[in-house]
Amino acid sequence: MxxxxxxxxxxxxxxxxxxxxxxxxxxxHGKDGTFILRIEDTDAERSTRQSETTILEDLRWLGxxxxxxxxxxxxxxxxxxxxxxxxxxxxxxxxxxxxxxxYCFCSPQQLDAERRALLAAGKPPRYGxxxxxxxxxxxxxxxxxxxxxxxxxxxxEGVDVAFDDLVRGDVTFSSEVIGDPVIVRSDGRPAYNFxxxxxxxxxxxxxxxRGEDHISNxxxxxxxxxxxxxTPPSFAHLSLVMGPDHTPLSKRHGATSVAEFRxxxxxxxxxxxxxxxxxxxPGGDEELLPVDExxxxxxxxxxxHSAGVFDPEKLxxxxxxxxxxxxxxxxxxETARYFLRHGFIQQRTPEGMDYLASLLTMAVGSVDRLExxxxxxxxxxxxxxxxxxxxxxxxxxxxxxGACEVVAALADEINGPLLDRESFRAMANxxxxxxxxxxxxxxxxxxxxxxxxxxxxxxxLAVPAIDRGAGLPASAxxxxxxxxxxxxxxxxxxxxxx
Ligand code: GLU
Numbered sequence: 001m002x003x004x005x006x007x008x009x010x011x012x013x014x015x016x017x018x019x020x021x022x023x024x025x026x027x028x029h030g031k032d033g034t035f036i037l038r039i040e041d042t043d044a045e046r047s048t049r050q051s052e053t054t055i056l057e058d059l060r061w062l063g064x065x066x067x068x069x070x071x072x073x074x075x076x077x078x079x080x081x082x083x084x085x086x087x088x089x090x091x092x093x094x095x096x097x098x099x100x101x102x103y104c105f106c107s108p109q110q111l112d113a114e115r116r117a118l119l120a121a122g123k124p125p126r127y128g129x130x131x132x133x134x135x136x137x138x139x140x141x142x143x144x145x146x147x148x149x150x151x152x153x154x155x156x157e158g159v160d161v162a163f164d165d166l167v168r169g170d171v172t173f174s175s176e177v178i179g180d181p182v183i184v185r186s187d188g189r190p191a192y193n194f195x196x197x198x199x200x201x202x203x204x205x206x207x208x209x210r211g212e213d214h215i216s217n218x219x220x221x222x223x224x225x226x227x228x229x230x231t232p233p234s235f236a237h238l239s240l241v242m243g244p245d246h247t248p249l250s251k252r253h254g255a256t257s258v259a260e261f262r263x264x265x266x267x268x269x270x271x272x273x274x275x276x277x278x279x280x281x282p283g284g285d286e287e288l289l290p291v292d293e294x295x296x297x298x299x300x301x302x303x304x305h306s307a308g309v310f311d312p313e314k315l316x317x318x319x320x321x322x323x324x325x326x327x328x329x330x331x332x333x334e335t336a337r338y339f340l341r342h343g344f345i346q347q348r349t350p351e352g353m354d355y356l357a358s359l360l361t362m363a364v365g366s367v368d369r370l371e372x373x374x375x376x377x378x379x380x381x382x383x384x385x386x387x388x389x390x391x392x393x394x395x396x397x398x399x400x401x402g403a404c405e406v407v408a409a410l411a412d413e414i415n416g417p418l419l420d421r422e423s424f425r426a427m428a429n430x431x432x433x434x435x436x437x438x439x440x441x442x443x444x445x446x447x448x449x450x451x452x453x454x455x456x457x458x459x460x461l462a463v464p465a466i467d468r469g470a471g472l473p474a475s476a477x478x479x480x481x482x483x484x485x486x487x488x489x490x491x492x493x494x495x496x497x498x
Contacts, residue, residue, distance in 0.1 A: 001033030002206045008040045009052035012257035016241040019275040024209050025064045030295035037069030039080040058258040062268050076203040088190035091198050100227035103139050103149035104131040126179025151184035161219035166236035168305045173219040193220045201230035212237040236300045239307040249310050265370030270319040278308035316368040323364045332357035335370045342374045344381045347477035362457035379451040383482045385494040388452035397448045402437045406445040409434045411492035414485040417467040424463045449491040
C-alpha cells in the first residue's frame with residue numbers, strides 16, 4: 001500500500017487537512033504501507049517555502065512522519081512538484097501526440113464572455129470547445145506568430161465515468177458535464193488535475209484519500225489515467241470538517257490551523273486522537289487511544305460519509321486527559337514558553353525546568369490547555385500583600401472572627417523555609433494552638449496571607465512550592481519568588497496598617 005498527503009504550501013495547515021494526512025498515515029501504518037509527502041507547489045503566486053516549512057513542522061509535531069518526501073527523498077522523487085516540471089511536459093507531449101490533448105488559444109476575455117453567456121442561459125459553465133478541432137497547421141502558425149496557448153485535455157464525449165469510492169460507494173459522472181480542463185497553463189506550469197495524475201501514477205500510489213472538495217476532480221483524473229495508460233488508484237473522499245453550525249470549519253469558528261492549536265497549548269497526541277475520531281470510530285467504548293492502536297484499528301471503509309463536526313469541548317476533554325498522563329519533564333518543556341511569556345521564567349535552565357515540573361501537579365487537573373497553567377500558579381510568582389488586601393474576597397476572609405490573630409501568629413511562627421508538607425503542617429499546628437482556630441477559620445487566613453488569594457491548589461502543595469522557588473539561585477533564571485516567611489510578615493504589617 002502506498003499513500004500520500006499532498007498539501008499545497010499556500011498557508012497554514014488546516015486541521016481538516018491534518019485529519020486527511022492522519023487518515024492516510026493511519027492506513028499506511030496499520031497496514032505496513034508507505035506514507036509519502038508531496039508538496040504541490042505549482043501555483044507559483046500562492047506557494048511559499050515559508051508555508052512548506054511550517055506544514056512540515058506541523059506534521060512532525062503531530063508525529064505524522066513520512067517515509068518519502070521532500071527532505072528525506074526516496075525512489076520516486078523529487079517530491080516537490082516545482083522540481084518535476086520536465087515530467088509533466090513530457091506527459092503533456094504524449095497526450096498531444098495521441099490527440100488526447102490540444103492547444104487552446106482562447107483569451108481570458110473570450111472564456112469569460114462564454115462563461116457568462118452560459119450562466120445567463122441557466123447552463124453550467126464549461127469550455128465550449130472553440131480550439132478543440134484546430135488543425136495542426138493552424139496551431140503551428142499561431143504559435144509561430146507568438147501566441148502562447150494553454151494545453152487542454154480532450155474529454156471524450158458521451159461517456160460515463162464511474163468509480164467505487166471507498167467512503168461514498170458508487171460515484172458516476174457523465175462526461176457531458178465536464179468541459180475540457182486545462183492541463184498546462186500558458187506559462188508551462190501544469191494544472192493540479194494533470195500534475196496529480198502524473199505524480200500519483202509515477203509514485204505508484206495505491207490509495208488516494210483526500211477531502212470531498214476534490215470529488216468532482218476525480219472523473220477528470222480518471223480519464224487522464226486512461227489516456228496515459230496508467231492504472232488508477234482507489235479513491236476515498238472524506239467529508240469536510242464542519243463547525244458547530246454545520247458550515248465548513250473556518251476562522252469564524254475560532255482556531256482552525258494546527259499551529260493555532262499548538263500555540264494555545266493542546267498536546268499533539270490529544271489533537272491526533274481527537275482528529276481521528278471525527279467521522280470514524282475505533283469501535284468499543286474506549287475513545288482515548290494511542291496513535292499506534294488507532295492505526296491498528298483503522299480502515300478507510302469504516303469512515304462515515306456524513307460530515308464530521310468539530311467539537312472543542314471534546315478536544316479539551318482529551319487534552320486534559322493527555323496532560324495528566326504526560327511525564328512532568330515533558331510537560332514542563334511544553335509549557336515553558338508560556339512561563340517565559342508571562343515573565344515567570346527568564347530562560348530555560350535545567351534547574352528552572354525541574355522547578356516548573358514540580359509546579360505542574362497543582363495545575364494540570366484544573367485546566368483545559370497548557371496555556372492556562374501559568375495563571376493557575378501565578379500566586380507563586382506574583383505576590384503583593386497590599387493588592388491582595390484591596391480585594392473584596394480577601395477582605396471578607398479577614399473579617400471572619402479570629403482571622404487577624406491567625407495572620408499575626410503566622411508571621412511569628414514561620415521561622416524558616418517550609419519545604420515540605422510536614423513542615424507546613426507542623427507550623428499550621430503551632431498557629432492553631434496559639435489562636436484556638438481550626439479548619440476554615442485557620443486555613444482561610446493562612447491561604448490569604450501566603451498566596452494572596454482566596455482559593456487555589458491545596459496549601460500542602462502550594463506552600464512548599466513557594467518556598468522551594470524562593471530558595472532557587474539566580475542562575476536558575478526564575479523570576480524572584482517571595483518566601484512564605486516574608487509574605488507572612490508583609491501581610492501582617494499590611495493588615496495592621498503599618
Ligand atoms: N494539493 C491538493 C490540496 O491541497 C491535494 C489534493 C489531492 O490530494 O489530490 O487540496
